[in-house]
Amino acid sequence: MTQAVNNRTISGKDAAENIVERVKARTAELAGAGIKPGLAVIIVGSDPASQVYVSAKGKKAEECGFFSFKQQLPPEVAEDRLLALIEALNRDPAIHGILVQLPLPSHIDAGKVVQSIAPEKDVDGFHFINVGKLGTGETRTAFVPCTPAGSMILIERIHGKGLSGLSAVVVGRSNIVGKPMANLLLAANATVTIAHSRTSNLDAVCRQADIIVAAVGRPRMIRGDWIKQGATVIDVGINRVLLEGGEPGKTRLVGDLDFGEAAARARAITPVPGGVGPMTIAMLMANTLRAACLAHDASAPF
Numbered sequence: 001m002t003q004a005v006n007n008r009t010i011s012g013k014d015a016a017e018n019i020v021e022r023v024k025a026r027t028a029e030l031a032g033a034g035i036k037p038g039l040a041v042i043i044v045g046s047d048p049a050s051q052v053y054v055s056a057k058g059k060k061a062e063e064c065g066f067f068s069f070k071q072q073l074p075p076e077v078a079e080d081r082l083l084a085l086i087e088a089l090n091r092d093p094a095i096h097g098i099l100v101q102l103p104l105p106s107h108i109d110a111g112k113v114v115q116s117i118a119p120e121k122d123v124d125g126f127h128f129i130n131v132g133k134l135g136t137g138e139t140r141t142a143f144v145p146c147t148p149a150g151s152m153i154l155i156e157r158i159h160g161k162g163l164s165g166l167s168a169v170v171v172g173r174s175n176i177v178g179k180p181m182a183n184l185l186l187a188a189n190a191t192v193t194i195a196h197s198r199t200s201n202l203d204a205v206c207r208q209a210d211i212i213v214a215a216v217g218r219p220r221m222i223r224g225d226w227i228k229q230g231a232t233v234i235d236v237g238i239n240r241v242l243l244e245g246g247e248p249g250k251t252r253l254v255g256d257l258d259f260g261e262a263a264a265r266a267r268a269i270t271p272v273p274g275g276v277g278p279m280t281i282a283m284l285m286a287n288t289l290r291a292a293c294l295a296h297d298a299s300a301p302f
């Protein structure tokens with residue numbers, strides 16, 4: 001990797017470890033008061049990527065000292081069965097955070113499932129109540145979706161708190177990344193543009209950004225020369241591509257940018273893997289800890 005890449009890479013791994021250490025420390029203190037945060041993760045079907053993420057979440061929860069509950073359901077599970085399981089978890093005092101891994105099979109109404117999670121246990125931050133709180137700046141009690149929350153921490157590592165006078169472009173407008181990301185950037189006083197598949201002259205839009213968050217899911221979609229010299233780049237994209245010149249069929253993960261091209265112009269950039277991904281897991285731990293603290297009227301470090 002070129003020198004520029006080495007000293008401008010924003011390590012999500014390091015930042016995530018820092019968050020997890022603080023979660024562990026607070027969890028240990030809570031244990032003294034007989035409080036044990038509980039995280040329930042439900043996965044339907046056996047999508048390989050989802051399996052990777054769900055096992056990473058369960059392992060990290062145990063590492064933090066949480067009660068970690070995982071429910072693997074068959075792909076043909078009835079929607080009512082899933083809703084009944086969530087209802088039981090909503091009522092279970094040992095569970096403080098509930099996450100239903102997306103995507104869900106098409107016979108299940110994902111919106112209905114996500115909205116059936118009690119807002120105070122919605123550690124994904126997808127419930128209308130939490131989306132509304134984030135949208136209206138009520139961030140004290142809102143659960144913020146993990147990927148945008150983690151991306152914001154990486155941005156703060158470069159720019160500190162407060163982005164007044166900076167222009168930010170979020171490419172992608174999903175409910176789990178793009179839109180909440182834009183809300184967080186706005187709350188930090190950046191001037192925010194949300195780009196998507198209908199945006200004209202996307203390259204020109206990107207070139208005016210001091211901060212770019214790419215959340216599209218298309219490998220190397222954002223070219224290096226779209227990056228303003230000295231911009232901060234957060235690459236949320238996760239794309240599995242064939243390894244060039246590798247063994248046939250061998251794949252690797254890349255983001256939405258060509259890392260080398262972008263890193264040559266960026267002031268700082270997150271790698272894929274090792275950037276936003278670990279932060280997503282760490283912020284899920286932080287949200288679960290906060291849910292447990294809120295449930296027991298205890299102070300939370302985040």
Ligand SMILES: NC(=O)C1=CN([C@@H]2O[C@H](COP(=O)(O)OP(=O)(O)OC[C@H]3O[C@@H](n4cnc5c(N)ncnc54)[C@H](OP(=O)(O)O)[C@@H]3O)[C@@H](O)[C@H]2O)C=CC1
Nearest residue numbers: 147172173174177196197215216217236237238276277280
């Ligand atoms: N690292 C992590 O922790 C996480 C990573 N991800 C990754 O982030 C990526 C985005 O996922 P997600 O947020 O669910 O997004 P979605 O797949 O739901 O949506 C993709 C977004 O990109 C936009 N888009 C598609 N093509 C273009 C284009 N040519 N130009 C501009 N915008 C375009 C779409 O626009 P439109 O709205 O008009 O269709 C849409 O808003 C994926 O690779 C996903 O794997 C997701 C979650 C967590």
Ligand SMILES: Nc1nc(=O)c2c([nH]1)NC[C@@H]1CN(c3ccc(C(=O)N[C@@H](CCC(=O)O)C(=O)O)cc3)C=[N+]21
Nearest residue numbers: 052053099100101102103124273274275277278280281
């Ligand atoms: N209800 C719900 N909440 C989510 O937060 C959610 C979801 N569903 N569905 C899928 C996306 C995707 N997502 C990731 C989590 C961790 C990594 C991660 O740890 N990535 C590692 C690499 C992991 C690997 O080796 O594949 C990295 O980027 O370094 C990536 C992506 C959470 N998501």
